[in-house]
Amino acid sequence: MTLTQLEIFSLVAQLQGFTSAAHRLGISQSAVSHAIKSLELELGVELFRRQQSRVELSDIGQQLLLRARAMLGLATTLQQEAADARGMKSGTLRIGSFGPTASIRLLPRILEHFRQAHPGIEVHVDEGPDRQVLQWLEERRIDVGFVVLEQERLDTVALFEDQMVALLPEGHALAHQASVKLKDLCHDPFVLTEAGSSELVERLFHSARLKPNVRYRCSQLLSTLDTVSRGAGVSVVAQASLPQDGQPRYVQRPLSPKVARQIGLAVLDRRQSSPATLAFIQMAQQLFPLSQKAV
Structure with a gap:
């Protein structure tokens, strides 16, 4: 063999x-x-x-x-x-990433500094829904992955925190409120984005003993934004995942009570992580000081 x-x-x-x-x-x-x-x-x-x-x-x-x-x-x-x-002049690093927050806000900045420090390390990036990144970690298809915290089965480090917000069509009755309660989102058709923090959203409703009227399941955030903009439903998404430019045809409102979301890096087992993996995590911690504990 x-x-x-x-x-x-x-x-x-x-x-x-x-x-x-x-x-x-x-x-x-x-x-x-x-x-x-x-x-x-x-x-x-x-x-x-x-x-x-x-x-x-x-x-x-x-x-x-x-x-x-x-x-x-x-x-x-x-x-x-x-x-x-x-001197870590060669090697391979496999990274799993999901959604705009990890793939656009966090990963490019970390990679820029990592490649400058370790130009000989070959980097592979796979992108998919958050739950798929977890699966890739468990299957050892990637060395390190961006995940929504908490993940008790994995060694993790926090990097970034934002909040979950209600996404509403312009002119919706709830759009005039300063914040929105989860129960108020159960009356309209609900759009669930499966590319991002879908498990967190489902867990929020389940913990509150509420059941949203899920009418649409979108694999991409852009599809969710379009569906809400057309007035076809409401949604709950992470604020940091929303586009920062353009003139949106939707309204975002914080949830009441507020719901924080943390994004971090995860590995299966720190003791088996490669030097390149540990160097990547260390670089991420230096760039994003929210990190509280190292893997």
Whole structure:
């Protein structure tokens, strides 16, 4: 068993295809097939169920994938610790990010300083909904991810705080109030943005024993803004995620009582984090002094 075989196994599982994995790795499809077949023969199990257009992990394949990614993560840490001894001149850092707050407000500034300090580190950024970043962390597909705090299962550090606000169409009755209560948002069609802090919004209503009339589920914040602007519904979003320019056709009002949201960085286990990961977190803490504890 080799690390190359495990890397190919992990990539085929991620992309659900031998051809896609071959293109990503810059090798032939036959080389990918051979690596997987050799690994299956050595382990004595079938890792994938082959179908016409794609492949799916078998039950044992799903179990072994977590182990394979853990081994790859440890190998990366080993390589980067050696690189750290040489001045961290090489290595890879995989980052997960979500929403405008992390991807636009926080990440670019951190990356600018990180690349200046560590130009030899190759950085990969994957973007998706907040819950997907958590999944990527658990699957070890990324080294560090931006998350909505609190996350008890992870080692975290806080970076940024804003507040949740009610999003209302212009002319809505609630738009004339200084603040809005959650219960007052349960009468209109509700627009849930699944690209940002959707779990936090759902948890807020659940904790208050309220049930919003969710009529729309938007994968992007821009779709939510458009839906609210057209008067089709109301929503709750993070204030920092809203665009800072232009003339919005919606109104934002703070919730009553106020609801704070914290964004931070998370890793699975600080003890297994690579030097590049720890350097990235340290850089983020220096740039955003809200940080209270280091991972």
